[in-house]
Amino acid sequence: MPNDSNNLIDVEDLWVKFPTRTGMFDAVRGVSFSLGKERLGIVGESGSGKSMTGRALLRLIRKPGIVTAKRMSLHGEDLMAKSERQMRKVRGQQISMVMQDPKFSLNPVMTIGEQIMEAYSLHAKGSKKAAKEKALEMLRAVSIRDPERVFRAYPHEMSGGMGQRVMIAMMLAPDPEILIADEPTSALDVSVQGQVLSIMDKLVEERGMGLILISHDLNLVSSFCDRVLIMYAGRIVETCRADQLQQAQHPYTRGLLNSLPRLDQPKRRLDVLQREASWRDASSVVDAS
Amino acid sequence: MSGIDIQKLNVWFGKGEDRVDAVIDATLKVASGESFGLVGESGSGKSTILRAMMGLVPDYSGHMVVADESLTKKRAASFYKKVQMVFQDPYASLHPRHSVDQVLSETLYLHGYKDIDQRVPKLLSDVGLGGAFRFRYPHQLSGGQRQRVAIARALAPEPKILLLDEPTSALDVSVQAEILNLLVDLREEHQLTYLMVSHDLAVVSHMCEQIAVMQHGKVVEILSVEDMRKMQPRHEYSKHLLTSSLGYSRQSADL
Numbered sequence: 001m002p003n004d005s006n007n008l009i010d011v012e013d014l015w016v017k018f019p020t021r022t023g024m025f026d027a028v029r030g031v032s033f034s035l036g037k038e039r040l041g042i043v044g045e046s047g048s049g050k051s052m053t054g055r056a057l058l059r060l061i062r063k064p065g066i067v068t069a070k071r072m073s074l075h076g077e078d079l080m081a082k083s084e085r086q087m088r089k090v091r092g093q094q095i096s097m098v099m100q101d102p103k104f105s106l107n108p109v110m111t112i113g114e115q116i117m118e119a120y121s122l123h124a125k126g127s128k129k130a131a132k133e134k135a136l137e138m139l140r141a142v143s144i145r146d147p148e149r150v151f152r153a154y155p156h157e158m159s160g161g162m163g164q165r166v167m168i169a170m171m172l173a174p175d176p177e178i179l180i181a182d183e184p185t186s187a188l189d190v191s192v193q194g195q196v197l198s199i200m201d202k203l204v205e206e207r208g209m210g211l212i213l214i215s216h217d218l219n220l221v222s223s224f225c226d227r228v229l230i231m232y233a234g235r236i237v238e239t240c241r242a243d244q245l246q247q248a249q250h251p252y253t254r255g256l257l258n259s260l261p262r263l264d265q266p267k268r269r270l271d272v273l274q275r276e277a278s279w280r281d282a283s284s285v286v287d288a289s
Numbered sequence: 290m291s292g293i294d295i296q297k298l299n300v301w302f303g304k305g306e307d308r309v310d311a312v313i314d315a316t317l318k319v320a321s322g323e324s325f326g327l328v329g330e331s332g333s334g335k336s337t338i339l340r341a342m343m344g345l346v347p348d349y350s351g352h353m354v355v356a357d358e359s360l361t362k363k364r365a366a367s368f369y370k371k372v373q374m375v376f377q378d379p380y381a382s383l384h385p386r387h388s389v390d391q392v393l394s395e396t397l398y399l400h401g402y403k404d405i406d407q408r409v410p411k412l413l414s415d416v417g418l419g420g421a422f423r424f425r426y427p428h429q430l431s432g433g434q435r436q437r438v439a440i441a442r443a444l445a446p447e448p449k450i451l452l453l454d455e456p457t458s459a460l461d462v463s464v465q466a467e468i469l470n471l472l473v474d475l476r477e478e479h480q481l482t483y484l485m486v487s488h489d490l491a492v493v494s495h496m497c498e499q500i501a502v503m504q505h506g507k508v509v510e511i512l513s514v515e516d517m518r519k520m521q522p523r524h525e526y527s528k529h530l531l532t533s534s535l536g537y538s539r540q541s542a543d544l
Binding site: 045046160189190191192193194197198201216218219220222223224255256259260261262263264266268269270271272273 | 330331432461462463465466467469470473488490491492494495514517518520529530531533534535536537538
């Protein structure tokens with residue numbers, strides 16, 4: 001387990017549990033990883049616990065959900081020990097999260113500008129004028145051509161790609177060190193997807209942020225991220241460098257890769273993933289890279 | 290012959306200032322037994338073409354000959370015996386309070402079949418579901434199983450043509466592989482003609498021999514799957530779609 005001071009986030013043995021009528025359901029089971037100033041991808045199918053891992057980092061798991069961890073720290077500061085009031089300082093200011101669908105994450109009855117200004121002034125003191133300046137600057141940073149107009153617009157007047165860029169602008173206004181993006185582009189078309197990713201890419205590069213990209217899209221993660229965690233049934237089954245994802249070893253990762261149709265390799269039948277019980281039972285891979 | 294011939298199809302919504310032209314002069318031909326793909330971004334009009342064929346849009350102009358039937362504003366019941374549609378979201382297209390048995394029986398009854406009790410298990414086994422699924426409700430099924438039920442429902446009247454509207458986009462990749470395999474098998478078994486809409490070029494290239502690329506309601510290019518695999522589209526926009534589908538790259542995103 002790497003534990004040098006360059007790490008922004010260190011997570012050790014993270015569990016997320018939900019009590020149900022039929023007993024405890026473990027959504028995340030003993031996950032350990034760390035994040036530096038890099039683009040870390042978390043991939044897996046629906047129900048693999050990838051979003052829960054992202055939410056647990058911000059302590060956004062609602063009751064009756066239970067989060068436990070041996071360690072979950074930001075710059076060595078224990079996130080688990082923080083009070084709800086202290087966590088509110090962390091959220092947005094230090095760690096920000098971009099959700100999947102802008103339609104459901106923006107307030108429909110507030111203009112875009114008001115929302116970004118609100119996000120900003122919650123974390124930074126300053127005049128309203130400064131907040132407005134910042135909001136316009138952020139909109140420009142996410143390549144919105146006409147920031148003045150978008151500033152006054154309501155969310156329903158935005159297309160999906162615009163909405164997602166607005167979300168990113170809002171999340172970046174307080175200058176966080178870490179951005180968690182949960183399927184930020186799955187509601188978008190491929191070409192818009194490229195634009196949104198390149199904006200995040202640039203920001204990570206320029207500001208030296210850490211980025212966690214949660215996605216089900218293997219191609220996207222392998223082409224965008226530096227490092228990938230592959231999750232299955234609440235645990236990490238494999239970690240690897242993103243550009244080596246095609247050479248992944250674990251049968252689950254291999255199965256996922258083989259079940260994708262490919263433009264360059266036509267085949268008559270796609271391989272169907274045969275799940276094995278042992279994948280579920282083995283303990284989580286410790287992130288060693 | 291059970292092909293599709295669409296000439297100069299125009300579909301619009303609203304009127305006056307609010308008029309939106311969803312499909313503009315679309316012309317495409319699908320031979321009997323062929324599998325044809327429509328790709329494009331959201332709002333490019335690909336699903337609208339399918340809906341126009343099924344009679345689900347109020348206003349359109351142009352000529353459509355589907356399964357030897359020249360389509361007019363009204364579709365005869367016999368039309369739906371030949372042409373069926375599978376929708377995108379299996380969570381939304383099945384009635385939550387109808388069991389699989391009810392869904393399929395009702396469909397069979399409406400198409401005038403008498404031997405419903407024999408046909409339901411046959412339909413289920415066609416789509417790879419055992420008899421145990423017959424009396425389940427949609428919430429007791431996974432996404433892939435639901436889509437199988439939706440496909441079984443579409444197969445009920447023994448159609449010749451299936452219109453597939455993003456049949457796997459709501460599913461995980463491993464489940465997607467199962468459904469795509471099923472669709473390939475069914476096409477072979479029943480000699481079906483497919484017209485498939487998808488935003489995923491890899492899926493379309495796996496399923497289809499001919500592919501039409503749509504942008505802003507227009508068909509900008511029709512190309513064969515071989516040309517697509519060789520990455521040799523003629524139109525600029527198809528090239529752009531192809532490169533973006535390969536994943537993220539810094540150069541292409543900056544364009």
